[in-house]
Each structure stands twice: as C-alpha cells, then as structure tokens.
Amino acid sequence: MEDSEIIALFKEDKTKHYGFNLLVTKYQKKVYWLTRKMVVDHDDANDLTQNVFIKVWKNLDRFREDASLYTWIYRIASNECLNFIKKKKNVLFIPIYDLTKDLHAKLDSGSLIDGDEISIRLQKAIITLPDKQRLVFNMKYFDDLTYEEMSKVLGTSVGALKASYHHAVKKIEQHLKISLNQ
C-alpha cells in the first residue's frame, strides 16, 4: 500500500489503528535493523524501535508530507539511535562509558548473533567508527539509501556524506588489515 494511503487511513479516527498497523508492518523491519546495527543488542534495538513508532503515532497527524514517510521515519530512528548512544556514553555528563568495548563484548557473547569469524570481524571494524559515520555507512552499505535520501534523513549535504562514507570505508579496511595481521 502507498504511504499516502496509509497516512490517509491514519488521519481518520475510524481507521487510525488500521493505518498504524499497516505502517508498522511496512517499516518495522527497516527500523529494527537500522537500530540493531547501531546498538547491537536485541533488547535495546527492540526498545528503540518501539519508541520510534510511538513517536510516529504522536506526530503523524502533523506530518506535512514535504518529505517521504520513509525518510521521515528514518530520521526519527536515526535520532533515537544517536540520542540513545549519547546517553549511554555520558553518565551525569561524564564520558566514562566505552561503547566500542561494550559492543565488541556483545558481539563476542553471541546472544542472538550468528556469524562466521570474518563477518564478526567486519562488524567489529564497523563499530569502531564514530557514531554518525557508522550511521552513514550502515545506511549506504546495508540499506542502499541514496546520498540524496541520506541527506534528507540526516540533514547533511550530499558532498559531506560522500566524504564521510569514503572515510568510513578506508577506516574499516585499515582496521581489518590490522586485525587480520594480528
């Protein structure tokens, strides 16, 4: 079903829940995988996904359809992820939490993670990227978003996104090189 039809259903009181159900069904996997790749842990990703859709419920009435529903939901999801990571990193404004170390440990623990050695090494390399660069890399590499779509989601210029992605790939390659030589 088209996004405009889903929005129309949502805006009618009688069909609001039906429209919301269709919307969740259409986008839940995309949102979940975006958040899961950012936070690694399934429960955290589930929590974030729920928060994203609650925000969608609260704000969809005010959605002006300037952007597509897809990029709007992606923007909410991206902000949720970045805020979540920021909160985890800074406890009482003190940066005492090593996120990279924690995410690596989660990858090693193997809870709901099923990959061979190389795939896990690659994920570990991706995790070492700065948060926003990681988000850019994931969107481009895993979700196949165009730079224009990413620009709408993240509010960053296409040029800056291209540079960010290029640097991300170089960093991952460098990290893998070191990791494989060990």
Added chain:
Amino acid sequence: MDKKIKHPFTTSDTYFEDLKENILAQTPGQLLDQYGKKNIYNVPENFFEEQYLQILNKKKSQERDLFPAFTAKRTLAWVSTGVMTVLLIIISYSYFGTKEINDILSKEGAIIQSDVTDMGDKLTTKAQKTDSVNVAPSQKKDTTKK
C-alpha cells in the same frame, strides 16, 4: 584471490586452514564486499509478528503515565508531597514571621523604654525643682528671729 570461503556450517576438516588462507589472500576491501552485507544478527522467533502488540502496550502505558493521579500509589505520593510542602511553608512562615515581629517589637520596645526613662528623669528633675520653689511657709526656716 578468487577463492570463496565455505559457509561455516559445512565444516570440513581443513575449514579453519582454508579460512585463514582465504583471509590472507584477499584485500580488506574484497572481504568487505564479500561479507559485509551478511546479516549476523538474529531475532527471537515470531518477534516481528509480536512487535506491533508490544508497541501498542508501551504506548498505552506511556499514555497512562501522563495522568499519574489516576493510579492510587501515585495519588498518595502526590498528596503526601503536597501536604508536606504546605506544612513546610506554614512552619517556615510562622518561624520567620514570629522572629521578625519579635525583632521589631524588641527594637520598638527598647526605644519606647528609653523614651519613658528619659521622660521619667525629666519629670523627676522638674518635680525636684518645683518642690524646692513651692515649700510651705510653715516649713520654711525662720532665719529672721535669730
């Protein structure tokens, strides 16, 4: 360079040797292209089917939290906090108010007392002067007889 790494679940005796050989044979970029998009994350069974209900439940509980007065425990908490606050305000006002009034009264009292004392002194002096002037003739010493 073109060697493909076998899937880990079709393990052969030389799987790990092959794996190591393949890792070293390829550049990191090639590895990234070959393995990067493989999803290593799993989800619990029926997770996506059940997630819609989880979202609805969370939404309901958040909406309920917007009106905490409807829940008994929270109502009690709000009421007791309110009562404590009011008591604290009354105690503070009564304490500071009394103190202030006492201060004012003691200052005023001291001024009034000193005024009264001054006035008393003046009256005494005046009375003494008046007494010395208005002595009765019978009480006056007769100095002329001698």
